[in-house]
Amino acid sequence: xxxxxxxxxxxxxxxxxxxxxxxxAVLSPIANAQDGAKVYPSKTITMIVPYAAGGSSDVRxxxxxxxxxxxxxxxxxxENKPGANGNIGTNAIAKAVPDGHTIGIGNLAPLTVNKVLMxxxxxxxxxxxxxxxxxxxxxLILLVNAEKSPYKNLSEMIAGxxxxxxxxxxxxxxxxxxFHLAGEMFKSxxxxxxxxxPYRGGGPATNDLLAGQVDFMFDMVPAAMGYLxxxxxxxxxxxxxNEKRLPSLxxxxxxxxxxxxxxxxxxxxxxVAPKGTPKPIVDKLNSAINKALQEPDMVQRITAPGNVxxxxxxxxxxxxxxxxxxxxxxxxxxxxxxxx
Numbered sequence: 001x002x003x004x005x006x007x008x009x010x011x012x013x014x015x016x017x018x019x020x021x022x023x024x025a026v027l028s029p030i031a032n033a034q035d036g037a038k039v040y041p042s043k044t045i046t047m048i049v050p051y052a053a054g055g056s057s058d059v060r061x062x063x064x065x066x067x068x069x070x071x072x073x074x075x076x077x078x079e080n081k082p083g084a085n086g087n088i089g090t091n092a093i094a095k096a097v098p099d100g101h102t103i104g105i106g107n108l109a110p111l112t113v114n115k116v117l118m119x120x121x122x123x124x125x126x127x128x129x130x131x132x133x134x135x136x137x138x139x140l141i142l143l144v145n146a147e148k149s150p151y152k153n154l155s156e157m158i159a160g161x162x163x164x165x166x167x168x169x170x171x172x173x174x175x176x177x178x179f180h181l182a183g184e185m186f187k188s189x190x191x192x193x194x195x196x197x198p199y200r201g202g203g204p205a206t207n208d209l210l211a212g213q214v215d216f217m218f219d220m221v222p223a224a225m226g227y228l229x230x231x232x233x234x235x236x237x238x239x240x241x242n243e244k245r246l247p248s249l250x251x252x253x254x255x256x257x258x259x260x261x262x263x264x265x266x267x268x269x270x271x272v273a274p275k276g277t278p279k280p281i282v283d284k285l286n287s288a289i290n291k292a293l294q295e296p297d298m299v300q301r302i303t304a305p306g307n308v309x310x311x312x313x314x315x316x317x318x319x320x321x322x323x324x325x326x327x328x329x330x331x332x333x334x335x336x337x338x339x340x
Contacts, residue, residue, distance in 0.1 A: 037280030037281050037284055040072075040099075040100050040281050041072050041073070042074075043074060043101060044075045044077060045101050045102070046076075046077055046079055046103070047064075047065050047078050047105070048080075048081055048089050048093050048096075048102065048103070048104035049061045049080050049081070049082075050081055050086040050087070050088060050089025050105065050110060051089070051105075053080050056138070057269050060135060060136065060302075061078050063301065064289065064298075065077070065078050067288075068288050071292070072284075085109050085110065086109045086114065087110055087121055087122060088122075090104070090106060090125070090272075091122040092104070093129065093272060094125075094274055098273065098274040098275065098276035099277065099281070100278070100285060102274065103132065103271055103272065105135075105270070105271065105272070106129065106131070106270060106272035107270075108267055108269070108328075109178075111125045111272070111321050111324075111325070112125070112324045112325040113328045113329070113332065117337065117338065118339055127275060130273050130277055130314070131271075131314055131320075132271040132272055132314055132317065133270050133286045133289040133310065133317055134270040134312060135271065136268065137242075137310065138220050138221065138268065138306075139240055139241050140241040140266060140267070141239070141241065142186070142217075142218055142239045142255075143216060143218070143224055144157065144215065144236050145212055145236070146235055146236035148212040149216075152236075153238060154239050154255075154260070155258065157238060158190050161190075161194065165193050168193070168216070169194055169195040169214045169215055170215060171198075171199055171205035171206075172196060172218070173198075173201050173205055174200060175196075175337070175338060175340045176332075176337055176339035176340065178265070179202070179217065179219065180196060181337070183196060183217075183218055184337065185331060186218075186260070189255075189260050189263055190260050197214055202220075202223060205217055206219065206227075216238075218241070218265075220306075221246065221249065221306030221307065222305035224237065225249075228249070237252045239252065239253055239257075240252045240254055241255060241265040242254055242266065242308065243256070246308075247303060249306060266308070268310070268320065282314055286313060289311075
């Protein structure tokens with residue numbers, strides 16, 4: 001065998017070895033991610049809630065955490081990090097190690113509108129977080145004072161507001177919140193005008209609606225349900241901001257039924273993880289959350305007060321976040337809305 005032949009053979013072997021090494025280098029992250037998903041979780045999972053204990057998202061997070069602990073075989077603890085309209089806790093999620101052992105609750109404010117409403121935010125929801133699974137939607141409902149309002153239905157209210165432009169007013173739980181945004185969207189969609197009166201919380205806003213100080217307000221269905229069932233003579237629901245009627249309020253029509261478009265509005269929330277969390281781990285979490293949401297007790301807990309069960313794959317949640325971000329950014333800029 002000649003020296004030239006040996007050199008050619010060595011080059012051929014070396015070339016194959018380099019190709020093999022390159023292939024391994026490309027496949028290694030994929031293989032590592034898949035292997036990581038097989039052993040995940042390997043320790044306690046922390047679920048950060050960016051709001052105070054006792055709120056609706058906190059309660060639901062704890063219910064989901066209990067089920068995930070069973071499905072995934074590791075403890076899931078809930079840690080509350082409230083403040084700055086959800087920004088403090090959401091920032092902690094975004095800055096966590098992206099290995100699936102720190103996840104958290106993400107909702108409308110920090111994921112879609114805070115960046116537009118506030119001068120600065122400590123994170124970028126679009127680039128630093130990955131949606132995992134939608135947990136639920138809390139549709140809003142339009143309410144008037146049943147004793148003092150002349151309006152028995154939405155058509156009468158719109159006609160009355162158009163006949164007397166500038167006279168109506170509506171309450172919200174604060175500037176830049178979902179109730180405020182819903183009121184501004186309603187004005188645009190229905191072609192009416194009303195003065196916004198912001199309050200420090202939903203309670204004071206409802207009190208002034210009951211007192212006849214404002215003409216209407218948007219509220220969460222669970223919050224309104226107590227009044228509607230216990231004292232139906234106090235508040236009158238005119239329309240629900242959902243794609244279809246709610247089983248808990250079957251006689252209340254949707255805005256779409258009444259000819260007012262683009263009024264499917266809800267306070268939604270789901271689970272998010274730091275950007276860079278391997279897809280197999282995101283998929284494993286998504287599967288476990290979907291399993292929890294299909295359990296009869298969870299369905300009852302979500303739907304009984306008037307909310308809507310979420311679910312679906314991670315893309316369903318990601319698409320919702322993206323569409324909501326675009327929708328509310330446009331409205332906020334057009335109306336020049338500022339947070340308090």
